[in-house]
Amino acid sequence: MTATTETPAPAGASYEPTDRTVPSRSRERARYDRETVHAILDQGYVCHLGFVRDGAPVVLPTLYGRIGETLYLHGSTGSRPLLAAGRTDPGLPVCVTVTHVDGLVLARSAFHHSLNYRSVVVHGTARQVTDEDERRRALDALVDQVVPGRSADSRPASAKELAATAVIRLDLAEVSAKVRTGGPNDDPEDLDLPYWSGVVPVAPAYGAPVPAADLAPGIAAPAYLAEL
Amino acid sequence: MTATTETPAPAGASYEPTDRTVPSRSRERARYDRETVHAILDQGYVCHLGFVRDGAPVVLPTLYGRIGETLYLHGSTGSRPLLAAGRTDPGLPVCVTVTHVDGLVLARSAFHHSLNYRSVVVHGTARQVTDEDERRRALDALVDQVVPGRSADSRPASAKELAATAVIRLDLAEVSAKVRTGGPNDDPEDLDLPYWSGVVPVAPAYGAPVPAADLAPGIAAPAYLAEL
Numbered sequence: 058m059t060a061t062t063e064t065p066a067p068a069g070a071s072y073e074p075t076d077r078t079v080p081s082r083s084r085e086r087a088r089y090d091r092e093t094v095h096a097i098l099d100q101g102y103v104c105h106l107g108f109v110r111d112g113a114p115v116v117l118p119t120l121y122g123r124i125g126e127t128l129y130l131h132g133s134t135g136s137r138p139l140l141a142a143g144r145t146d147p148g149l150p151v152c153v154t155v156t157h158v159d160g161l162v163l164a165r166s167a168f169h170h171s172l173n174y175r176s177v178v179v180h181g182t183a184r185q186v187t188d189e190d191e192r193r194r195a196l197d198a199l200v201d202q203v204v205p206g207r208s209a210d211s212r213p214a215s216a217k218e219l220a221a222t223a224v225i226r227l228d229l230a231e232v233s234a235k236v237r238t239g240g241p242n243d244d245p246e247d248l249d250l251p252y253w254s255g256v257v258p259v260a261p262a263y264g265a266p267v268p269a270a271d272l273a274p275g276i277a278a279p280a281y282l283a284e285l
Numbered sequence: 286m287t288a289t290t291e292t293p294a295p296a297g298a299s300y301e302p303t304d305r306t307v308p309s310r311s312r313e314r315a316r317y318d319r320e321t322v323h324a325i326l327d328q329g330y331v332c333h334l335g336f337v338r339d340g341a342p343v344v345l346p347t348l349y350g351r352i353g354e355t356l357y358l359h360g361s362t363g364s365r366p367l368l369a370a371g372r373t374d375p376g377l378p379v380c381v382t383v384t385h386v387d388g389l390v391l392a393r394s395a396f397h398h399s400l401n402y403r404s405v406v407v408h409g410t411a412r413q414v415t416d417e418d419e420r421r422r423a424l425d426a427l428v429d430q431v432v433p434g435r436s437a438d439s440r441p442a443s444a445k446e447l448a449a450t451a452v453i454r455l456d457l458a459e460v461s462a463k464v465r466t467g468g469p470n471d472d473p474e475d476l477d478l479p480y481w482s483g484v485v486p487v488a489p490a491y492g493a494p495v496p497a498a499d500l501a502p503g504i505a506a507p508a509y510l511a512e513l
Contacts, residue, residue, distance in 0.1 A: 168446040
């Protein structure tokens with residue numbers, strides 16, 4: 058885990074499995090190679106951030122951005138997990154999970170119904186980012202994670218906005234992916250049952266951009282929106 | 286919180302806010318009415334289940350089914366959280382979160398970029414379901430949550446399959462929703478900046494069903510798939 062935020066991971070390198078990144082079931086679906094993990098992370102922009110508050114788990118959806126081997130999350134300086142990441146030395150233990158659903162898997166048997174999906178689970182310690190340059194790069198990455206190219210086509214954050222925003226970072230070190238693909242795995246004795254069986258593909262679909270009601274005339278939707 | 290799994294919630298009833306269901310920011314987006322919460326839950330089938338293991342948070346994607354005021358989750362009897370829910374008296378403290386992304390909100394300023402989304406966060410204690418009738422109903426609900434009507438059109442679980450499946454339940458008691466809708470909230474002084482601003486709608490799209498390679502001839506895709 059020597060990669061920095063500026064250095065691409067060596068090709069073919071994998072994350073080292075640990076006790077908590079080896080799943081207790083469906084181990085054949087686990088992946089540890091960086092290429093798979095990065096591809097799953099890069100296709101999304103919403104993660105589910107888990108942390109512990111007063112001994113109980115909390116899971117909140119939030120945006121993320123990836124730069125190299127670091128995930129960045131942000132929020133108001135008043136938000137609870139961000140405060141905790143700053144207050145707690147040496148940081149806030151978190152689990153960040155990103156999930157894409159690719160298909161509904163309908164088997165003949167109710168039991169073998171499943172989903173095709175790709176997910177990444179990152180365990181680690183989130184720490185507040187205080188370096189101003191890193192904070193700016195992180196906030197750009199968060200915007201570009203949602204719409205690639207957008208950060209360069211918007212007004213950069215002002216000093217006041219930067220001061221109101223907390224940024225936390227989580228190193229990609231204890232990481233696993235889980236991937237299910239393919240059709241249903243029915244038992245051989247069920248194959249002739251009179252139930253349809255197969256996969257219904259699922260993917261996010263982006264609609265035509267809706268301009269803001271107060272958009273100044275003559276500003277067309279940018280070309281990068283067509284890439285979504 | 287007197288509703289049972291068999292009784293619809295009284296119309297207009299709301300969940301009682303608690304310390305941990307009142308967000309620390311964007312409170313105007315919080316919702317506590319059952320109608321909103323149920324609608325968000327019923328539109329999805331994947332949740333992110335958070336629990337604490339060895340003092341650290343764990344967040345895993347998994348399927349759920351709702352029956353009345355109860356969420357059901359399932360897994361192999363060997364899976365860690367399911368084991369913990371059975372072992373721990375009086376159950377496993379969990380947080381279950383369901384999130385739908387409805388739109389990418391592009392503001393003139395990087396700072397005001399956002400998402401339109403609807404999410405539900407449920408705090409509580411998950412308990413293993415041991416009653417066989419409730420377990421069967423729960424597993425049907427899990428299948429029907431993904432594809433309404435499907436449980437009646439598949440082979441029911443055998444005794445062996447039931448024995449291999451752990452089911453946990455989580456009462457909808459400490460619950461909140463969070464909803465953002467509408468366009469970007471740019472600052473007035475940014476309205477004339479030369480950046481496109483608006484919303485890109487997002488929604489899951491379902492493709493044409495792909496029959497299993499070994500599907501017996503003459504079985505057409507069922508009509509309920511067209512309702513997805």
